[in-house]
Amino acid sequence: MSKSENLLAVIHLSATAVYVVVGNVVSATDIRIKGVGEVPTEDFQQGQIKHFDRLKSSIRQAIIQAEEMANCRIHSVWLTLSTPELLSHNGFGAVDVEQGVVETQHIVKALSLAKASVLPNTHYLMHHCQQGIFLDNQEQMVDDAIGMYANKVTVMYHLMMMPVASRQNIQKLIQACDISIDHMLFDAVSSAEYSLMPEEREQGVCLIDIGASSTSICVYRENKLIFTHCIAEGGNKVTMDISAELNLTMMEAEKLKIQRGTVDTRDVDPTRFETFARVGMADEATISMLQLAQIIEARYIEIYRIIFQKLADEGLMDYLQRGVILTGGGSQIRGMVRFSKRLLEMPVVMSNPHDAITAYTHFGDDDKVKELNLRVGQRALQTAYGALLYSQSEQFKHSEKSSPEALEVNRPNRFSTLKHNLSNFFKSII
Known part of the structure; x- marks a missing residue:
């Protein structure tokens, strides 16, 4: 694997199969699919694990398929799924800016306040999308307020929540496959990133x-x-x-x-x-x-x-x-x-198919390239491809500035941590 490659893996849990895709992210408009795994299963229905061990086996098989095709090791993934247990709300957090300049800590605190106003104790925030930011009494929202002058910042969010127990079961399942979860997405948002x-x-x-x-x-x-x-x-x-x-x-x-x-x-x-x-x-x-x-x-x-x-x-x-x-x-x-x-x-x-999703072609293996070209057009994989696209979206970049991890990124002497967080989480097969 070339050092310049930025690989990202996605697991899509559906009611009919486990899908795993590995994409080489060149840019937001150029994502080349390098590996695909697909294992039929009926052990994940309506957001619930029906049989833990069978589903774990299916996930592992799909991961191995994708790893072998992409010639890499997967250590962490973006996970996308749907669940009728979803609760969603539009909320906001308003924070006073004491020094007059908006900093990352103000945006992070805004999300914390927004969660506190709508998040039940029984639920976990699985996914949030920033809608925009108001500075003081201005009527127009901005997307990024960090570094701007204001006395008060109000950040608007769409918050998506799932029961804590369900989240814990999903996390246990993925960790049992020796994989960690980087981000969890609601399926419809992944699909929208691909489709709209x-x-x-x-x-x-x-x-x-x-x-x-x-x-x-x-x-x-x-x-x-x-x-x-x-x-x-x-x-x-x-x-x-x-x-x-x-x-x-x-x-x-x-x-x-x-x-x-x-x-x-x-x-x-x-x-x-x-x-x-x-x-x-x-x-x-x-x-x-x-x-x-x-x-x-x-x-x-x-x-x-x-x-x-x-x-x-x-x-x-x-x-x-x-x-x-x-x-x-x-x-x-x-x-x-x-x-x-x-x-x-x-x-x-x-x-319709998304122009940014194409097949990786630098294998030196015509059969593998031919298979990937077929996979790129497969409708069943569109949600997983959408998660790859979402990872590079302006929506995600703006929303991440509200996450507690954003404070770590902006602390001094944290370059090595930032580099690790943004790495592709893969190790080449030697």
Whole structure:
């Protein structure tokens, strides 16, 4: 591994697989994927560990896959996940500036005050995003106030929290794999970093990431994260509905959904029936394609009903000038965009590939490069890629100035510590 390479690793825990990616971060607009690991598992559902040892084994396997492809060792990671246990609030911390010049300590104290006002004793701050800073009585916010003159600084935040016990279980799991966690991100924010364009964030947009066991939501306005939420609804519920209504096994229902399902009932001939081979049975099932579509449609209507009732309750409906951006495996059902536009009566589009994410090509191994080129376009990895992008974002850089670690960085004679904190946490295989 070249000394000039800045490698960063991400673990994405999902309900269907563990994903590990290693990226060579050249710049915020140039991240080259060097290693990918993917191990199917159903041991992480709705933000909860269902079987500790099996999930630990899956994570280790995915890490080894990524390490071997990237020819490196992973010692610490950015972790991204979703959980319906998420609590989120917009908060602020106001701090007097005694000497008249804003310093790092004032920004750090502001986050501490913001947490104190909304963080229950039972919860842990998993992720925070700085929205902006007011100096004295000025009406316009600034992104970075350190070094500026003011008598009072008020820092606005979006705070994302999870139960302490859940955080401890996740930390124990990752540490059992001999890995430490550098940062933990809420999935929707990672996905948004990959999926949203600057003008969408500015004008107002809702990202909806439909996974297998949960659906994550975030809203941006004026380039600021103002809302996050997660519900215990996803693609698995669709499969369960099909299984129950058509008397199929879950495996059969999932296969039928993927191969022949659509959410757009207007696109289905009501007289169309198809035969479907049953596992271990001589007789085939005869399935009404309209009935199948109606089952799928009903569940997605319910998912949208829950989401948009929450958005309405929060007073956010008028903020969505750019409508909805869809991502996640559960959004890939046929007819999803047409159905969503008709139901929601607003712009709806699918997320597109991000130009900054490309394959690392300096292996001298054409097969490895070919595989990575395929992986770069894999939708299932977009959340992990988004975490890599977020690590280089202005949002993260501004938010980190509120973290207690920022005080360590700004103390004298701490250069070696800073260098370690910003290193890629990898050791080359010799």
